[in-house]
Amino acid sequence: xxxxxxxxxxxxxxxxxVDYIFGYPGGAVLYIYDAIFNQDKVKHILVRHEQAAVHxxxxxxxxxxxxxxxxxxxxxxxxxxxxxxxxxxxDSIPMVIISGQVPTRAIGLDAFQEVDTVxxxxxxxxxxxxxxxxxxxATTIKKxxxxxxxxxxxxxxxxxxxxxxxxxxxxxxxxxxxxxxYNPVLKGHAGQIKKAVQMLLEAKRPMIYAxxxxxxxxxxxxLTKLVRTLGYPCTNTLMGLGCYPASDPQFVGMLGMxxxxxxxxxxxxxxxxxxxxxxxxxxxxxxxxxxxxxxRRIIHxxxxxxxxxxxxxxDVPIVGNITDVLEEMLRQLAAHEAKxxxxxxxxxxxxxxxxxxxxxxxxxxxxTEIIKPQSVIEQLWRVTDGDAYITSDVGQHQMxxxxxxxxxxxxxxxxxxxxxxxxxxxPSAMGVQFAFPDDTVACVTGEASIQMCIQELSTCxxxxxxxxxxxxxxxxxxxxxxxxxxxxxxxxxxxYMEALPDFVKLAESYGHVGFRIDRPQDIxxxxxxxxxxxxxxxxxxxxxxxxxxxxxxVPGGKGLTEMLLGSxxx
Numbered sequence: 205x206x207x208x209x210x211x212x213x214x215x216x217x218x219x220x221x222v223d224y225i226f227g228y229p230g231g232a233v234l235y236i237y238d239a240i241f242n243q244d245k246v247k248h249i250l251v252r253h254e255q256a257a258v259h260x261x262x263x264x265x266x267x268x269x270x271x272x273x274x275x276x277x278x279x280x281x282x283x284x285x286x287x288x289x290x291x292x293x294x295d296s297i298p299m300v301i302i303s304g305q306v307p308t309r310a311i312g313l314d315a316f317q318e319v320d321t322v323x324x325x326x327x328x329x330x331x332x333x334x335x336x337x338x339x340x341x342a343t344t345i346k347k348x349x350x351x352x353x354x355x356x357x358x359x360x361x362x363x364x365x366x367x368x369x370x371x372x373x374x375x376x377x378x379x380x381x382x383x384x385x386y387n388p389v390l391k392g393h394a395g396q397i398k399k400a401v402q403m404l405l406e407a408k409r410p411m412i413y414a415x416x417x418x419x420x421x422x423x424x425x426x427l428t429k430l431v432r433t434l435g436y437p438c439t440n441t442l443m444g445l446g447c448y449p450a451s452d453p454q455f456v457g458m459l460g461m462x463x464x465x466x467x468x469x470x471x472x473x474x475x476x477x478x479x480x481x482x483x484x485x486x487x488x489x490x491x492x493x494x495x496x497x498x499x500r501r502i503i504h505x506x507x508x509x510x511x512x513x514x515x516x517x518x519d520v521p522i523v524g525n526i527t528d529v530l531e532e533m534l535r536q537l538a539a540h541e542a543k544x545x546x547x548x549x550x551x552x553x554x555x556x557x558x559x560x561x562x563x564x565x566x567x568x569x570x571x572t573e574i575i576k577p578q579s580v581i582e583q584l585w586r587v588t589d590g591d592a593y594i595t596s597d598v599g600q601h602q603m604x605x606x607x608x609x610x611x612x613x614x615x616x617x618x619x620x621x622x623x624x625x626x627x628x629x630x631p632s633a634m635g636v637q638f639a640f641p642d643d644t645v646a647c648v649t650g651e652a653s654i655q656m657c658i659q660e661l662s663t664c665x666x667x668x669x670x671x672x673x674x675x676x677x678x679x680x681x682x683x684x685x686x687x688x689x690x691x692x693x694x695x696x697x698x699x700y701m702e703a704l705p706d707f708v709k710l711a712e713s714y715g716h717v718g719f720r721i722d723r724p725q726d727i728x729x730x731x732x733x734x735x736x737x738x739x740x741x742x743x744x745x746x747x748x749x750x751x752x753x754x755x756x757x758v759p760g761g762k763g764l765t766e767m768l769l770g771s772x773x774x
Contacts (some may be wrong), residue, residue, distance in 0.1 A: 605647075
């Protein structure tokens, strides 16, 4: 069957089970858009900026576990998309980005809207392709989905010149592909797993440290079973929240820069550490020299061999798919004669409970005059029964959401961890809502972050998305202001937002519902009214305490035990 390159592209996406393409048209992709018009299997979602297209595809992928797909034009279309691509790359999100390119004969001649897409995106994709022959297009798209979704996931870009999308070729979509240079390991080494099990059973002060890889690998049920089988404490990274139930007593909270006192001290003082799908990044372990001072043996499970011993030397490396490794680990534990050291474990839990007694997430709940941002998140958790999909932008509001919304399920917490991208929250919420149209989706944001992609309120209107926006408005670039206060002598250089819009009127101008909430006693009624509006986007503008800081906090250059627990430590 002879099809154009554009028609082949759409047929391939349909064969991959793609429901939605998030995109924005332009000259180099008009043949592809014409093919979209002439079919009904794959739906196109028109965003208002290419960055938002990739963030929406990203949110769709994080929530659903299926690869997200974005479509952008050449030149400024693809450069606008780079921030979203880098966001997905640093958080290992499976995505395929299709970009238009100038005709093959014009490549390299500085043609209108030409950029070197392959060169620009090379540092922030798992792989990219430039298709110069329409006969190779179907196989290339198959490879793109294979690379994006296997091993350590990530974004893959396919750059299609305009003439390639117009040319005809026989359509033949391969059922599978093999790439000689790409063969990810799945099964962990049985001998290494045996060593790990023995080490875990010998531990006196064990700790299980789980990250986003557990969620990406759909291994949360197995991790939960392992933690409960052993009876050991468990902590999650920012990206791993929800991979172990936050309401479970064995969960000691998030660790790292804004982690709990008990999680950080357990991490620093354990004698055997099991790291699962986490990468010991700088926001987790603080100062590496301080982290290395404690003598501990480390087991590290990861699908990506380059992540193991990259920042922290480990004793037992296990490369493999987390699901396969945990299944084997549980099998060996069940068959092992030895059991965890009960007296040592009881003493360890007693110490952890003493650390918990510091109540490091306390704040002034008695204030009836001004809204504390933490109380907004706690009320959000109550009103949604802890069962909503929560997206966030980046800043103080992101950390408060991570600290105070108790995630009991994986894929419910959608945020930009590695790149820390302001503007991510609203478009990613759109992607989540398309993935789960009947579920509750809330975007936690700040007055600075929301303005970076606020044009997507128009997309929400076009597609009738009932997203609830929780704007913690403190009239500052909050996290910037906090760092300036703590580390730059209170010099608030360019961190005050002096020209904010009336967000209620702005939301209403887009055809949405807007609330402004000024008093603590109005938080719950406003939220209940907002969430009762099942078919409307609602923008809730909470006027919060301008001086509130995120605590606990490990200052830059400090170690996990050198935390600031509140203003009294300043």
